[in-house]
Amino acid sequence: MISLFDTLLRMLPHRAPTGVVAIGRPNRSSPVLVTGNYTLTVQRVRRALAGRDVWLLVADSRGINVWCASGGGHLTHHDVISAIRTSGVRDRVDHRHLVLPQLCATGVERSRIEEATGWTASWGPASADDIPAFLDRGGHTARRERAVGFPLVDRVEMAAMWIGPLVPIMWLIWWPITGARAATIDAVGVAVAVLALYGFFPWLPLRRARGVPVYAAISVAAFGLGAALLVVAGLAHTATMLWLGAACVVAMGIASIDVAGSTPLMTSSVNPSDFEVELLPDRCTGTAECVLVCPREVLVMDGRAHKVRIAEPDNCILCAACIVQCPEDALRFRFDDGRVVEPDAIRRTRMNLLGKRKTSPTI
Amino acid sequence: MTYAFMRRLESTPSRYDRGIELLSGGRIGSVYDRMAELVARPGADVLDIGCGTGNVSIACAARGANVTGADRDAGMLEVAASKSTAVQWLEVDATEIEDHFGPESLDAVVSCLALSEMSPQVQRYVLSMSLSRLRPEGKLVVADEVAPEHAGQRAWYRVRRAPVAALTWVLTQTGTRPVKDLAPDIATAGFTQIETERPWPSFLIVSAVKPS
Numbered sequence: 001m002i003s004l005f006d007t008l009l010r011m012l013p014h015r016a017p018t019g020v021v022a023i024g025r026p027n028r029s030s031p032v033l034v035t036g037n038y039t040l041t042v043q044r045v046r047r048a049l050a051g052r053d054v055w056l057l058v059a060d061s062r063g064i065n066v067w068c069a070s071g072g073g074h075l076t077h078h079d080v081i082s083a084i085r086t087s088g089v090r091d092r093v094d095h096r097h098l099v100l101p102q103l104c105a106t107g108v109e110r111s112r113i114e115e116a117t118g119w120t121a122s123w124g125p126a127s128a129d130d131i132p133a134f135l136d137r138g139g140h141t142a143r144r145e146r147a148v149g150f151p152l153v154d155r156v157e158m159a160a161m162w163i164g165p166l167v168p169i170m171w172l173i174w175w176p177i178t179g180a181r182a183a184t185i186d187a188v189g190v191a192v193a194v195l196a197l198y199g200f201f202p203w204l205p206l207r208r209a210r211g212v213p214v215y216a217a218i219s220v221a222a223f224g225l226g227a228a229l230l231v232v233a234g235l236a237h238t239a240t241m242l243w244l245g246a247a248c249v250v251a252m253g254i255a256s257i258d259v260a261g262s263t264p265l266m267t268s269s270v271n272p273s274d275f276e277v278e279l280l281p282d283r284c285t286g287t288a289e290c291v292l293v294c295p296r297e298v299l300v301m302d303g304r305a306h307k308v309r310i311a312e313p314d315n316c317i318l319c320a321a322c323i324v325q326c327p328e329d330a331l332r333f334r335f336d337d338g339r340v341v342e343p344d345a346i347r348r349t350r351m352n353l354l355g356k357r358k359t360s361p362t363i
Numbered sequence: 364m365t366y367a368f369m370r371r372l373e374s375t376p377s378r379y380d381r382g383i384e385l386l387s388g389g390r391i392g393s394v395y396d397r398m399a400e401l402v403a404r405p406g407a408d409v410l411d412i413g414c415g416t417g418n419v420s421i422a423c424a425a426r427g428a429n430v431t432g433a434d435r436d437a438g439m440l441e442v443a444a445s446k447s448t449a450v451q452w453l454e455v456d457a458t459e460i461e462d463h464f465g466p467e468s469l470d471a472v473v474s475c476l477a478l479s480e481m482s483p484q485v486q487r488y489v490l491s492m493s494l495s496r497l498r499p500e501g502k503l504v505v506a507d508e509v510a511p512e513h514a515g516q517r518a519w520y521r522v523r524r525a526p527v528a529a530l531t532w533v534l535t536q537t538g539t540r541p542v543k544d545l546a547p548d549i550a551t552a553g554f555t556q557i558e559t560e561r562p563w564p565s566f567l568i569v570s571a572v573k574p575s
Contacts, residue, residue: 018482060482078435078456085458086484116459348437348454 006040007157008164013063014039020087021046024053031135032089032098033124036061036075041128048128052135055092059083067264070107071319073349077112084117099124099139102146105293105321109347123292141292148264148295150201158262159198162255163191170247181233182240189226189244190251193218197255198262206259206266215256219248264295267318274336277322279310283330290322290331298322320346379416379439383476387566394475394506394562395422401504401570402471403428410469410496412457412489413477417443417450423473424449433460457481457489460496467498475506479542486542490552499575503554504568507542511564520565545569 006014016037023046032055035045042058049056059079061069069075080100084090096119100108103126110121125134125145134141167187174183196218197204204214226244230236260266277298286306291299296315299308299322308330310316323331323343333341383391395418402409405427411420414432416439424430424447434440435456444452455463457477472493478486493503511517546559546569554571561567 019484060485073436073438076435078459082456082458082485082488086482086488116462 006043007160010040010157010161010164015063016042016058018058018060018083018087020083020089020092021056021058023049023056024051026053026055026092028092028094030054030093031139032057032093032095033131034059034080034083034098034100034104035128036064036066036069036101036104038063038065038069041065045128045131048131052132054135055089057083057087057089057098066101067103067106068261070104073107075104076107077109077116080108080113080121081116084113084119096120097122099134101128102126102141102293103148103295105325106319107324109324110289111327126295143297146292146295147297150263150265152199155198155201156195159195161262162194166194166251166254167191170251174243174247178240178243179235182230182235182243185226185229185233185235186244186247188229189222189248192225193222193248193252194255196221197252197259201263211256211259215252219252222248222252265317267316275318275333275341276313277310277316277318277320278332278334278340279308280330280332281307281309283328284308285328285330287327289325289327293321293325295319295321379442380418387563390562390566392418394566394568395419397560397562397568398473398475398504398506399423399426399428401568402473402502403430407470408468409471409473410460410464411450412460412472412474412493413480414443414450414452415439415476417446417452419473419475420450421447423471428471431463433457433463458485458492460489461492464496466495467501469496469501470498471502471504472497473504476508478505478545479507486548487552490549490554494553494573497573499573501573502570503549503573504570505545505549506566506568507545508565509541509543509545509567512561513564516564541565 016039018037021042030053033045033049034057035041037058037060042056045056059075060082061075061079064072064074066075080098084098098119098121100110100121100123102123105123110123113119113121122139123141124131125141126148127145130141130145134145167190170190171183171187174186177183178186197215206214223245226248227236227241230240230244284307286301286308288301288308290308291301296312296317298310298312298316300311302309318333320333323333323346326343329343332343333346335341387394398419399422403423403426407428409423409428409430411417411423411430411432414420414434415436417432420430420432420443430450431453432440432443432450433453433455434443435454437454440452440454443450453463474489478489481489497503511520545567546557549569549571550557553574555574556572558570559567
């Protein structure tokens with residue numbers, strides 16, 4: 001029930017308690033895994049680790065999921081250092097090693113944790129579901145575990161995130177205007193439109209093209225379904241049709257605002273669009289830290305040259321995790337007009353000020 | 364003033380000062396001055412924990428103190444640095460202060476609108492660390508939003524806060540809360556001579572001294 005509530009309202013931050021949590025019966029040599037204090041995240045990590053004996057170190061991500069909090073500067077190495085020092089985890093284990101969630105790599109600088117606390121840190125898998133296999137393998141991620149997908153179950157969850165607040169609010173607005181039955185049909189139209197957006201997401205040309213025709217087509221389809229239901233219910237009047245059309249357009253307009261932010265497959269819509277990641281081969285020493293944190297399999301290690309190369313540039317979602325973690329500063333952003341954003345600026349501002357960075361004299 | 368709205372302000376550091384000024388009804392400037400008046404004297408070593416855009420630090424430096432303004436947010440520090448070069452700005456979390464200051468190395472620790480951003484564990488840690496870093500007779504001054512004392516004022520405060528908190532969640536996907544038990548926690552940490560001032564019902568300034 002709590003899980004359903006959290007899922008339907010997942011766009012809002014929901015803070016779980018921070019600190020160290022015992023899962024199973026951990027001892028002084030059990031692994032320490034880090035996560036953020038978003039309620040759903042903590043629930044899912046605990047579920048994935050059922051039957052294991054580990055310490056879960058819940059850092060303060062301001063009630064936001066690990067990926068979004070790290071990109072927005074709400075979960076950084078400062079929070080992990082704070083968790084190590086204030087949670088009491090130092091008294092629970094004899095070792096000094098922790099496993100970071102891969103998706104925090106945009107905000108959490110691994111090296112800064114090691115410098116401040118003496119704890120070593122390694123990268124875990126992208127998904128909590130892969131943690132047991134990761135542990136069984138002795139703390140190494142397989143390539144497929146580092147890639148982030150957007151499977152149907154996740155897409156339905158994102159649709160539910162929008163339907164949860166949209167449908168009841170719109171029903172309450174439409175009910176006094178059109179009556180309960182027509183308002184319910186409007187709500188069905190809205191729910192179908194949002195479900196279609198996320199259900200068919202992998203096949204929609206949203207990543208490269210402007211989405212307006214796509215959103216318009218989905219609105220028209222949802223309107224068609226709702227209109228058919230109004231006809232069957234004997235409620236097909238000009239007024240109810242107009243309100244249905246308005247409901248479909250408004251719902252799709254709201255749902256389309258943050259489609260990029262609801263998926264791990266698109267670059268954030270708050271970024272400027274005219275830049276890409278640049279690799280400076282002369283600086284690369286082949287530590288491959290970037291390969292371990294890239295969620296889109298953009299970078300690969302060239303074993304013969306002992307250097308990293310950009311293998312799949314079109315997959316890149318410009319999250320900057322690779323830039324933040326590279327110990328040699330061999331990666332940076334380059335704008336089409338030739339200007340560059342060096343790693344230090346990314347580390348200081350995360351992604352949320354990138355537009356400003358482009359014109360800042362401090363670059 | 365509404366804490367939840369502060370998250371919005373923090374997401375745009377350049378707007379922070381104007382926003383806080385508006386939210387406090389123009390009264391926040393007097394808090395900065397009062398805090399500086401309580402701790403700053405020429406040559407005193409002062410640390411401002413969670414300095415944000417640096418107003419308390421700058422007020423202390425104006426009275427001749429050697430001030431370090433510490434904040435974990437580089438964007439905030441960038442605004443602070445643009446306002447004053449008389450303060451040393453340091454990008455660290457409150458729990459990293461121990462890495463930069465030795466025991467009994469400070470004459471005063473100040474913190475304005477920062478403790479309420481911290482979890483209770485971190486608050487306890489910061490108070491304890493402040494005690495260890497202060498010299499004997501060193502002073503701690505903390506100012507933060509609190510729930511008003513009187514039931515009627517508290518109810519009005521909650522009613523007024525709710526819609527802004529909801530709007531802030533929608534705009535920034537974050538929220539905050541007023542700090543609880545500020546003075547008792549400071550006493551528990553080992554400070555003495557605790558004095559409180561309420562410049563307005565939902566705001567508290569607590570000053571305390573490290574025993575010699």
